[in-house]
Amino acid sequence: MSQLLIEGFKYGLDRRKSRFTSAPGTLIRLENAHITAGGELEKRKAYAQYADLPAGTHGLLGGGETIYVFGSADLAASVTAKNVTYHRLNPGTGINMTEVKQAVLFDGKPFVIAAYDDGIVRYWYDGAQCTGISFTSTGTPRTTAQVATALADDFKLDDITVSTASNVVSLESTDAFDVSLRVRSSTGDTLTGVLSSAVTQQAASAYGGAQAEAEFRILGTLEGYVHGLSVNSTQLLVQDKTLTDDSGTTYATAAIWCQDNPNFTAVAVTDAINANTATSGYEASTYLDIVKIRPTAIGSAINGTPVDYLVGPRGAPTNASSGVDMTPFAGGEDAVAAQPQITEVTVSALPVDTYDAVYEVQVSRDGGILDTASALHIPNQQGHSCTVFKNKVHAVNDSILYTSALNDPSAFEDDDTASPPVIGSDAKNVADNIGGNSNLYAVGRYQDSLAIFARNSSQIYFVDVDPQNDTLRQTLDYTGTLSPNAVVPYGDLDVFYLSGSGVRSLRAKDSSNAAYSTDVGSPIDDLLRQVMLGLPRYDIERACALIEPTTGRFMLALGDTVYVYSWYPAADVQAWSTYKPGFVITAMTVFDNRVYVRSGNTIYLYGGRSGQQYDAAKVVVETPYMGFSDEGAWKMINGLSIAADGEWSVTLKPDPSNEATESYAGRLSGVTYNGPGFHTQHRTTHLAIRLENEQAGRSRLLQMTFYFAKGQSR
Known part of the structure; x- marks a missing residue:
């Protein structure tokens, strides 16, 4: 008996290839779990409810001693949760905050960019509106x-x-x-x-419509002739002969003789109708003793109209013979454009x-x-992103990079007469470096410079305490972002961001420190692009991300899913996975070395207060179709052993030509190499499996081994 060992899952979720061609050890689906530094699969922790907030609060920012939320109304008394502080940012009576676009800490105090229902975006530091910078309204509420x-x-x-x-x-x-x-x-x-x-x-x-059809059936009892057939006074037969009836009246007739076999008579009538089609506009065909009559024109108007006939002996022609059955026209349908x-x-x-x-x-x-x-409802107040760097706040909007005064983010204009002097502020149009007139959406730290992002381009800008020494170092075309809160420094040399094609990273190419964009997110590019296609631009602009401080995992919240990147270079682990928290995350922050997220008016704490809380979220693991190193040969799949924590249900998918074909195989718990395992009998060339765990508490999947007997090649 042969076996295939999957000794770990260090490659994680990888959708670059089809399910049929992906390599063993990669996963097609990895939900509510991540990959550890050892390459093992581990269930995520719980998103435990931490605090309820009153309506009218926005944002989430972890500070040194507290978590900040913001709004324009007087809500301080209603925010009572432990370690949560409300900052009221009220520009005037009757003006309501609609959104916190971004918030950062400067000297332990919040710097906040907030949008309001008068169409104006305002900058605030430590509860006071910043001076030297103002924006015009993008418009009042739309009709x-x-x-x-x-x-x-x-x-x-x-x-x-x-x-x-x-x-x-x-x-x-x-x-x-x-x-x-x-x-x-x-x-x-x-x-x-x-x-x-x-x-x-x-x-x-x-639809081209359909011809109506009537039936004229000649029974064996009919004697004499078929003298004439007509529809709405249009004669179908050529009546080129004359006969005289017993009363002495002369009449026109086609004089088609009724033979002993009515089938032959039907053929003769059909031929006569078709010989006159150009004149009458009707055609016919024969089935046994039935003449099927059709107008050459398409349509339903003739439905229900009878075929009039004159039949019988020469001396007594009749239109009511018992030797004939007539079915009126039916089935005609009009053409439809x-x-x-x-x-x-x-x-x-x-x-x-x-x-x-x-x-x-x-x-x-x-x-x-x-x-x-x-x-x-209020025209989009685009852009407006900020970061703290070199004792200043740097912000972007439209095509401008704004820089606050040195050590004073409340001021965006110099004042030499102040004590101490307010110096170092600046505002420059940097979009000209990337084609001009480009809206800037995000700014973040990159080594000793700033990374500034438009939608489809970016630039590396060296900034100094003296803005006269600021220098453009590099531009990068065809890579940018719409999502300012998803721009995250990762280590000392990387900046992760959500681009239109997936997650990308700015990274130093060599000792020159020149930046280039890497496709760190390529294993899930197709997945993310499909998700973004189904999301409004509003949600893409408001994607948010952070680095989980205890494990170093990158977490990107987009729609109802968190995309997680586990990177442990020493162990050669570079693995994507997904979390499904059960709600849409609108803000994320780190406080006291823990991850807090916001959805609606609720704050959740990842891992709960203990940091080790797990829930019963379903972990789903799906493999690609595996050919067991001989894709062209039949195999008899005999069994599976796993090393795991917790109980896992196993479903086999033995038909690569029909992914819907499944067979529930059973449940496995713990280490099953010494039993109990499970045995099965499935003859196939390729096999995929799905494992699921719904137990509360920590669960892991460490490795698995398939047992099979190899058969003949196809």
């Missing part, structure tokens, strides 16, 4: 018609036409599609009754006192997402 226009403008669809009329967005395509809607506040609360959709016209392919599906999305008024709504319209087809459009 319903303006929201509709913004949604239409955000769509990027190839075969669906988008248009607007007042507060209605119309989507039109010749192929059917589905639309889903959502309106939510920045805290994630769903707002109902604001968006609605209706299919006003179903998609239909062009192709028509597109039209779906209309209507924007209604927001609930009163709602300022931070996000409208979302997602379009899909056959289960696959085509695009997601989003619009903000």
Whole structure:
């Protein structure tokens, strides 16, 4: 008996290849777990509820002695959780904070960039508004018609036409599609009754219609002739002969003789009809003793119309013979021109006192997402990112890099008369270095410089305490970010960020320290790109990330998933995995060497207060299809042993041509090499398996071994 040992999982989640061609030891799915420094698979810890916050608070920032949250209303008395402090940042009566765009610590005090419902973004330090820097309003709350226009403008669809009329967005395509809607506040609360959709016209392919058909059956009892057949007075037969009946009346007739075999008579009638088609507009075919008569024209108008006939002996022709059965025309269908599906999305008024709504319209087809459009109730206040470096706060917005005064982030303009003097502030247009007129979205530390990001480009900028000595060191085209809170220094030499193609890293190429963008996230690029396709730009801009301080793992929260990178170079471990916390994370921070996250108005503590709390979240592990080093040969799969902590259910997938084919194999616990294991009999060339663990508490999967007998090659 042969065996295949999977001795670890140091490669983690890897979607660069198909499930059929990925190497053994990589994983197609790794959910609610990560890879340890030893290359083993370990369940994530719990996201334990830590504190509830009142509505109207925003952001999350870990400080030296407390966790800060922010808002414009008087809510200090309502924020009562241990180690949570509320900072009120109120620019004036009737102005409401809608979002914290970014917050950092300077000298242990919060520097905050916050957006408000008057369309203005404001900078604050230690509870006071910064001087020397101001921004104009991007616009007051949009009307319903303006929201509709913004949604239409955000769509990027190839075969669906988008248009607007007042507060209605119309989507039109010749192929059917589905639309889903959502309106939510920045805290994630769903707002109902604001968006609605209706299919006003179903998609239909062009249809050429169908001919109607009548039946004229000649029975064996019919004697004499078939004199004539007509439809609505149109004669189907050429009546080029005359006969006289017993009363002496002369009449025109086709004079088709009724033979002893009615089938032969039917053929004769059919031939006569077809000989006159050009004149009559009717054609015929024969089945036994039945003449099937059809108009050459397509349509339903003739349905129900009878075929009139004149049959019988020469002296007594009749239109009511018992020797004939007649079935009127039926089955005619009109031609239909192709028509597109039209779906209309209507924007209604927001609930009163709602300022931070996000409208979302997602379009899909056959289960696959085509695009997601989003619009903000207040026009998007783009950019606005900051970092602390060399005793200054550096911030970007539009195309400008703003620098605070030295040791004084409350001032963005010099004042030589102050005591001590306020010096070192600056504002310069740096977008000209990357083509000009580019919106800057993020700024972060990179070695002894700043990394400044536009959407599709970036630059390395050396900054000095004297801004006159600032120097552009390098530009990098075709790599950038929309997500300022997902720009994270990683170690001494890297900056991780979320680009449009996945997670990337700025890293020094050689001793010159020239930066280049590495594809550190390539194992999950396809996964992330598909996820981002289904998310509105609003959510992508608000992705957030940090480094978990005790393990050094990079954690990126995007949508309802946390993407985790475990990197231990000495052990050759570079492994991605995913967490599903059960909610959408809107902010992340580190406080007291622990990770805190925010969703809606709730703060969660990763690992709970003990740091070792686990929940019953389901761990899911799926392998690629493994050919056991001989892809062309049949194998008889006989069993599986594992080394693990906790109980794992095992499902076999023995058919690589049909991934839906599964066979539940049983449950394994602990180390099963000495038993009890499980035995199975599956004949296949390739095998994939899924293992699941739903127990509360810590669980691990260390290694596994497959037992099989090799058969003949195909």
